[in-house]
Amino acid sequence: MDLQQMRYVVAVAETNSFTRAAERCLVVQSALSHQVARLEKELGARLFERTSRRVRLTPAGAAFLPSARQCLDAAERAANEVAAAVGEIRGRLAVGVVPSVAAVDVPGALRDFNQQYPNVRISLSVGAGDKLVEQVREGGVGVAFLGLPTTVRPEGVNSRELARDRLVAVVGPDHPLAQESAVDLRRLSSEVFVDLPARTDGRVQSDLAFSAAGVHRDVAFEVTNADFLARLAGQGLGIAMLPSAYAAQLTGVITIEVTDAPTRVEYMIWSRDNRTPAATAFLAILGIPEDDDTE
Template sequence: MDLQQMRYVVAVAETRNFTRAAERCSVVQSSLSHRIAGLERELGVRLFARTSRRVELTGAGAAFLAGARECLAAADRAAADAAAAAGVVRGRLAVGVIVTTAAVDVPELLRRYRARYPDVRVVLRSDRSDRLVAAIRDGDLDIAFLGLPEDEPPSGVRTLVLDRDQHVLVVPAGHRLAGAGPLALRDIAGETFVDFVGGTPARAQSDRAFAAAGLARDVAYEAGIVELMTGLVARGLGVALLPSAFVRPLAEAAPALALVPVVDGPRRIEYLAWSRFNPSPATRALLDVLGVREEA
C-alpha cells in the first residue's frame, strides 16, 4: 500500500467515476484501475461496487476512505513542515468565508498572500459560520472569516474579533420608510421580510433581536445569496435587516435600495478563526499577512 493508491481511491470516491478520477490524477485509466485492484487484493476487500454506469463505495471502502484522507493530510503536512523548516512555505491552505464578510477584503488578502507565498495552493469555501467552525475543528479548514450574534462566540477554535457591527433596515428606494430617522423594531415588525434561511447563524441574529423585543414578524422569502435578497427588496417584495458594513457599499451602488438605521436591531461580531491545534505553516503565513500574532 502506498500514498498514490490512497490518492487514487480518494479521487474515485469523490468523482464516482474511474475516467474522471484518472484525469484528475493525470494517469491513464487502466493504470489507476490496476493500482486500485491491486490494493483491493492486498486488503482482501472490495473498496468499490461498480457497474458500467455507476461507481459507489462499499462499506469497507467508506471505512478505508476516512483513514486514507487522514494519511494523505498527514503526509502533506509533513512535507509542508519540512519545507517551512527550510524557510519555504508550501502545501495547502483551506480558507472559509461567509457571504457577508466585511471586516476584511478577502480577495485582496488572498492576492497579497499568493504574491508572498506562491507555492501554497489556496482553496476557498463559502458557508455558514457554524459549519465553518465545525470544519476547522474537524481539520477540513485551516482558517475562516465568521459573523455571529454577540452572545454566540465560536467554540473549540482560536479567534480574533475583527469588527462589531449593527444591522440596518434595507428597503426599496420608494418605500414609505426610506429616508426615515432611526427606527425601532416595533416600527418595522409589521413589514414583510426577506431573510436568510431559518436555522442559520445569519438568520438567528434577526430572530433573536425580535424575540428579545417580544415581537413576531413575517419572513416570506428565505435565501442564502445576498444578491437575491437585495434583488427581492429592490423589487418591493419585502424588507431586510443586513449588517451595515456589508450592505452599505451595495446600497451606494444600487439606487433602488435605501438604508434606515434601527436602534435596537441585530448586532453581530466578525471573527477570524483558526485551529487551536498546531496551525500549519501556511496558516501561520496567512496570519502574518493579516498582521495577527498567533498567540493573540
C-alpha cells in the first residue's frame, strides 16, 4: 500500500468516476484502475462497486476512505513541516469567515499573505459561526473569523477577541422609520424583518434580545448572506439587524441606532493541535505570535 494508491482511491470516491479521477491525477485511466485493483487485492476487499453507469464505494471502501484521507493529510503536513524548517512556507491555507466580520480586513490580509508566500494555495469559505468552529476543530479550516453573541464563546479552539459591536437596524430609504435617529426593540417589533436562518449564531443574538424585551417579531425572509439581507432591506422588504461597523460599509440603505440592541463579539480562532506552517505564517501577519495559544 502506498500514498499514490490512496490518492487514486480518494479521487475516485470524490468524482464517482475512474475517468474523471484519472484526469484529476494526471494519469491514464488504465494505470489508475490497475493501482486501485492492486490495492483491493492487498486489502482482500473491493473498495468500489463498478457498473456501466456508475461507481460507488462499497462498505469496505467507505471504511477505508477516512483513514486514507488522514494518511494523505499527514504526509502533506510532514512535507510542509520539513519545508518550513528550511525556511519555505508552502501547502494550503484554508480560511473561514462570517460575512459580516468587520474588525479585520480579511481580503487585504490574504493579499499580503499571498504576496509574501506565493507557494501556498489559499482557499476561503464563508459560513455560519458554529460550522466554522467545528471545521477549525477538525482541521479542515486553519483560521476563521467569527461574529458571536455575548452568550457564546468558541470552544475547543484557540481564540482571540477582536472587537465588540452593537447591532443597528438597517432599512430602505423609503421605509417609514428612515427618518428616525434611534428606536428601541419594542418599536421595531411591529415591523417585518429579514434575518439569518433560525438557530444560527447571528440570528440567536437578535432573537434573545427581542425575547428579553418581552416582544416578538415577524421574520418574513431568511437568507444566509449578510449582504443579501441588506439588499432585501434596501428594497423595503423588511428590517435587517446588522453590526454597526459592517452596516457603515453599505450603500443604498439607512442605519438606525437601536437603544437596547444586542452586542456582537468578533473572534479570530485557530486550531489548538493542528496549526500548519501556513496557518502560523498567516497568524503572524495578523500579529499573533507562534507561541500564542490564547483560549
